[in-house]
Structures are given as C-alpha cells and as structure tokens.
Amino acid sequence: MNVIYILCLRQLKRYFRARSRIIGSLGQPLLFLLAVGFGFGPTFKKAGGGNYIQFLAPGIILMGILFTAVFSGIEIIWDRQFGFLKETLVAPVSRFQIVLGRTLGGATVAIIQGFIILVICLIAGFHIEKPALFPVALLFMFLCALMFTALGTAIGSVLEDMQAFPLIMNFIVMPLFFFSGALFPVHGLPKALQIAIRVDPLTYGVDGFRGALGEVSLFGIGMDLMILGILTVILLAIGSYLFSRIQL
Amino acid sequence: MSEMIEVHDLVKKFGDFYAVDHVSFQVSAGEIFGFLGPNGAGKTTIIKMLTTILKPTSGSIRVDGHDPVRDQHQVRSSIGIVFQDPSLDGDMTALENLQLHGVLYGVSAEDRKDRTEKLLRLVQLWDRRKDFVKNFSGGMKRRLEIARALLHEPKIIFLDEPTLGLDPQTRNLIWNYIRTLNKDKNITVFFTTHYMEEADRVADEIAIIDQGKIVANGVPGALKELTHSESLEDAFILLTGYAIRAEEASTSDRMRTLGKVWGRR
Ligand SMILES: Nc1ncnc2c1ncn2[C@@H]1O[C@H](COP(=O)(O)OP(=O)(O)OP(=O)(O)O)[C@@H](O)[C@H]1O
Ligand SMILES: [Mg+2]
Numbered sequence: 001m002n003v004i005y006i007l008c009l010r011q012l013k014r015y016f017r018a019r020s021r022i023i024g025s026l027g028q029p030l031l032f033l034l035a036v037g038f039g040f041g042p043t044f045k046k047a048g049g050g051n052y053i054q055f056l057a058p059g060i061i062l063m064g065i066l067f068t069a070v071f072s073g074i075e076i077i078w079d080r081q082f083g084f085l086k087e088t089l090v091a092p093v094s095r096f097q098i099v100l101g102r103t104l105g106g107a108t109v110a111i112i113q114g115f116i117i118l119v120i121c122l123i124a125g126f127h128i129e130k131p132a133l134f135p136v137a138l139l140f141m142f143l144c145a146l147m148f149t150a151l152g153t154a155i156g157s158v159l160e161d162m163q164a165f166p167l168i169m170n171f172i173v174m175p176l177f178f179f180s181g182a183l184f185p186v187h188g189l190p191k192a193l194q195i196a197i198r199v200d201p202l203t204y205g206v207d208g209f210r211g212a213l214g215e216v217s218l219f220g221i222g223m224d225l226m227i228l229g230i231l232t233v234i235l236l237a238i239g240s241y242l243f244s245r246i247q248l
Numbered sequence: 249m250s251e252m253i254e255v256h257d258l259v260k261k262f263g264d265f266y267a268v269d270h271v272s273f274q275v276s277a278g279e280i281f282g283f284l285g286p287n288g289a290g291k292t293t294i295i296k297m298l299t300t301i302l303k304p305t306s307g308s309i310r311v312d313g314h315d316p317v318r319d320q321h322q323v324r325s326s327i328g329i330v331f332q333d334p335s336l337d338g339d340m341t342a343l344e345n346l347q348l349h350g351v352l353y354g355v356s357a358e359d360r361k362d363r364t365e366k367l368l369r370l371v372q373l374w375d376r377r378k379d380f381v382k383n384f385s386g387g388m389k390r391r392l393e394i395a396r397a398l399l400h401e402p403k404i405i406f407l408d409e410p411t412l413g414l415d416p417q418t419r420n421l422i423w424n425y426i427r428t429l430n431k432d433k434n435i436t437v438f439f440t441t442h443y444m445e446e447a448d449r450v451a452d453e454i455a456i457i458d459q460g461k462i463v464a465n466g467v468p469g470a471l472k473e474l475t476h477s478e479s480l481e482d483a484f485i486l487l488t489g490y491a492i493r494a495e496e497a498s499t500s501d502r503m504r505t506l507g508k509v510w511g512r513r
C-alpha cells in the first residue's frame with residue numbers, strides 16, 4: 001500500500017463516518033435549489049431566461065463541491081490542533097506525497113458530495129440534455145474539486161487556528177460562489193460586477209459545466225477547460241508550497 | 249561503543265530568549281538515556297531538534313550519524329517518537345492508526361500485521377483494536393502511541409514524558425517492554441520524565457537540564473553521590489532549586505481550548 005493512497009483513504013473514511021457533516025453540507029445547496037430555484041423560477045421565465053432550475057442546477061452542484069473541497073483542505077487546521085499532523089510530518093516521506101494524498105482524498109470527497117447534489121437536482125426536475133458530454137461534465141467537477149481542495153490546503157497551511165474560519169467563509173468562499181454566475185446570467189451586468197465575475201475561477205467551472213450538461217456556455221467549453229486547468233495547476237502548486245513550509 | 253546521538257554546543261533561541269543554551273551531550277548506542285528538568289527547561293525543544301521538527305539556531309547534531317537539518321529523511325527513518333502532546337487521529341480506530349503509521353514508514357504488509365497484533369496485545373489494546381481512538385481513555389491513548397512508535401522498529405526511540413498520566417501498573421508494563429526491546433534489539437532510548445524514581449530505575453545515564461543548560465549528568469548513582477542525596481528526587485531538587493517555573497500556557501494549549509470552544513463533533 002502506498003503513502004498517497006493511505007492518506008487519500010483516510011479522508012474518505014473520515015467523510016463517510018461523519019454523517020452529520022455530509023447532511024450538514026447538503027443543507028446550503030438544497031436551500032438555494034429550493035428557495036432560490038423555485039422562488040425565482042417564474043420571474044426568470046417571464047424575463048425570457050427559460051427554465052431556471054436547468055440554469056441553476058450546475059451552479060448548485062459546483063457550490064456543493066466548492067464548500068466540501070475548501071473544508072477538506074482546511075481540515076489541516078484540525079489535524080494540527082489535535083496533533084495528528086505531526087505524525088505525518090515526521091514520517092520519512094516527502095511533504096509532497098502527503099499533500100498529494102490529502103488533496104486527492106479531499107477532492108474525491110468533494111466529487112461524491114457533488115454527485116449527491118446532482119441526484120437531488122435530478123429529482124427536483126433537472127434534465128441532462130446531452131448525456132454524451134457527461135464525461136466532460138465529470139472533468140469539470142474533478143477540476144473544481146481539485147482546485148478548491150488545493151485552495152483549502154493553502155489556507156489551512158497558513159492559518160494556525162479556526163478563529164479565521166468565518167472570515168474565510170465570508171470573504172473567500174461565499175464571494176467565489178456569488179460572483180461565479182451560478183445564480184444569474186453574466187451578460188448585461190454593470191462593469192464592476194463583470195470584472196469580479198471574470199476573475200472568479202468558479203465562473204469558468206460553472207460556465208463549462210453548464211455547457212457540458214447541455215445548457216448555453218458563454219466562453220465555450222474548450223476555453224473554460226483550459227483556464228480551469230491552468231488555475232488548478234497554479235493552486236495545486238501554491239497549496240503544496242505552503243504545506244511544505246508548515247512549521248510545527 | 250559508538251555514539252547514537254551526538255550533540256555539540258546546541259543553541260535554540262526564540263527571539264532573544266535562550267530555550268536551549270549551548271548544550272552538549274552524547275548517547276551511546278543501546279543506552280537508555282533519561283533527560284530530566286523542571287517545566288520549561290528545554291527538554292521538548294531539544295527533542296524537537298533531534299527529531300527534525302525544529303531547526304537549531306546553532307550547534308551541531310548527529311543522530312545515527314546523520315544531521316537532522318540536512319538529512320531529514322535518514323534521521324526520520326531511524327527514529328520513533330512519542331510526542332509530549334497527543335498525536336493520534338481520534339476519528340480512526342486503533343488498527344487504522346497503526347496501519348497508517350506502518351505505511352508511512354514503509355513497513356511491509358506482513359510485518360505490519362504481525363507486529364500490530366504483538367504490540368497491541370502488549371499494551372493490552374488488542375480487544376479494543378476496532379474502537380475509535382476518541383473513545384479511549386488518556387492512558388489507553390498513550391499506550392497506543394507507544395505501540396505506534398515501536399511499529400517500524402526504530403533504532404532510536406524518543407519518548408517525551410511517555411508515562412504522563414498512566415497508572416503504576418501501566419508504567420511498569422511499558423517500561424519493562426521498553427527495557428526488553430532495549431536489551432533484545434539494542435534499541436537506544438531517549439526519554440524525559442518528571443517521575444524521578446522511574447528515571448532512577450530505568451535510565452543507564454541521566455542528564456539534568458535547567459533553564460536551557462545541562463547542570464549535571466552521569467549514571468543515577470553518581471548524581472546522588474554528587475549531591476550527597478538519598479534519592480534522585482533530592483538530587484534533582486538540590487541541582488535545580490526549589491523555585492517553581494512559571495510557564496505561560498503554550499500556543500498549542502490555547503489552540504486546544506479553542507478547538508473545544510468551536511465544538512468539533
Ligand atoms: N515555539 C516557541 N516559541 C517561543 N518559545 C518557546 C517555543 N517553544 C518553546 N518555547 C519556550 O522554550 C522553553 C523550553 O520549552 P520546552 O517545551 O522545551 O520545555 P520542557 O523542558 O519540555 O518543559 P515541560 O517539562 O513543561 O514539558 C520554555 O520557556 C518555552 O516557553
Ligand atoms: Mg516538554
């Protein structure tokens with residue numbers, strides 16, 4: 001058995017054992033799907049936007065992935081606090097292997113969470129228009145999961161305790177979600193908002209994921225994939241670098 | 249006899265404060281070396297430097313012939329550590345904690361299986377092997393940590409207050425096992441403790457450290473002779489004085505309290 005695999009497995013076991021966490025982190029996406037989805041549906045249709053659930057679901061799925069992934073990465077803070085991080089850091093293995101195992105594990109957990117939300121969306125009336133493109137949709141889920149776990153890893157490597165957690169939620173995670181175009185179409189918006197949307201990595205995730213599920217993609221799936229791929233690599237590099245610099 | 253640990257003129261400063269102040273000592277291969285000192289003396293800080301966790305400000309260290317700063321990997325594969333603070337994953341079972349450790353240290357699946365059973369039986373946790381560690385008592389956790397540190401059969405084992413909070417039965421059991429290992433497999437043991445009779449009984453060699461400096465070292469008998477004391481405890485107090493060391497709560501303590509405030513599961 002190898003180091004990366006066993007650390008990955010650990011993340012998965014922890015996830016499946018914390019049932020309250022699975023259900024807890026389904027709450028927010030569900031709330032958005034039901035309240036915003038069905039609440040805004042009629043207005044959206046009247047404005048000529050079509051079926052709002054079709055538009056909203058991809059964004060909600062990625063929202064679930066975003067939250068779970070960042071949280072998985074941030075778990076480093078707990079491991080540090082409860083001492084377990086030491087055990088891995090003094091082992092004769094490279095930090096890179098450790099961070100890779102943790103990140104892959106966290107990303108897998110986030111994808112599973114995404115799948116659960118996808119199933120809920122299907123039950124709520126969402127259709128996958130182009131099943132043939134589903135593998136591409138999976139790729140988007142995977143890249144988002146990896147990218148945001150790496151982001152969580154980066155944050156968790158720098159912070160020493162959970163005091164900053166509300167700060168991270170309100171100034172990183174929530175903005176990433178709200179400025180991603182998950183909730184509303186991005187054309188015809190004020191300039192400032194446009195810029196915020198353009199610099200939000202999740203925008204390209206949502207756009208491409210939507211395209212792959214059969215809705216309209218604004219930037220084109222290829223472009224989205226490329227931008228997302230590059231950003232994922234960059235965040236993975238930053239996450240591993242910061243993790244490798246953790247001092248006990 | 250070759251030297252397993254060689255420390256020369258070791259210094260660690262935190263800001264302007266000398267936590268370790270020009271310390272030199274040696275530990276021979278196969279020796280049981282006891283490190284004693286009041287709270288805040290610098291014991292843990294020295295162990296951290298010996299075990300690659302902390303970089304020294306200056307001075308030189310050799311552990312099994314390797315420099316913990318430059319050859320981290322080599323040093324890490326020759327040592328086992330029981331930290332002063334807890335370091336288990338409470339959300340995993342005893343078995344899983346050991347399995348992960350074995351994989352991290354490259355122990356083959358077969359050896360892992362054999363040794364896990366042997367060690368867990370020894371620390372009397374075999375019946376609880378499938379229980380989550382968070383449900384263990386303090387003493388059970390400590391026993392598991394000791395078993396874990398021995399799983400990869402290190403050449404040197406560092407034990408930072410290994411018997412803290414353990415009942416006399418368990419302390420006996422554990423020390424007997426460590427001594428057996430020390431005899432049979434020639435494992436070098438480096439430990440700290442605040443229990444003087446324990447140190448007197450098990451250590452071949454003792455160093456007493458106070459305020460970052462070694463104030464005396466030698467075989468337990470020599471320390472008692474030096475101070476004309478009956479017990480090691482008297483010798484210790486004579487050497488380090490009666491004053492109680494004021495210690496601020498460390499950051500990790502504060503973080504642990506915070507963890508509780510946040511009510512993690
Ligand atoms: N990261 C740090 N930053 C600043 N000061 C530190 C740090 N780590 C340790 N110290 C200080 O160094 C001194 C030695 O601490 P150390 O933990 O080595 O003591 P110790 O001998 O292990 O004590 P104890 O018996 O209480 O465990 C203490 O005064 C402590 O406050
Ligand atoms: Mg200490």
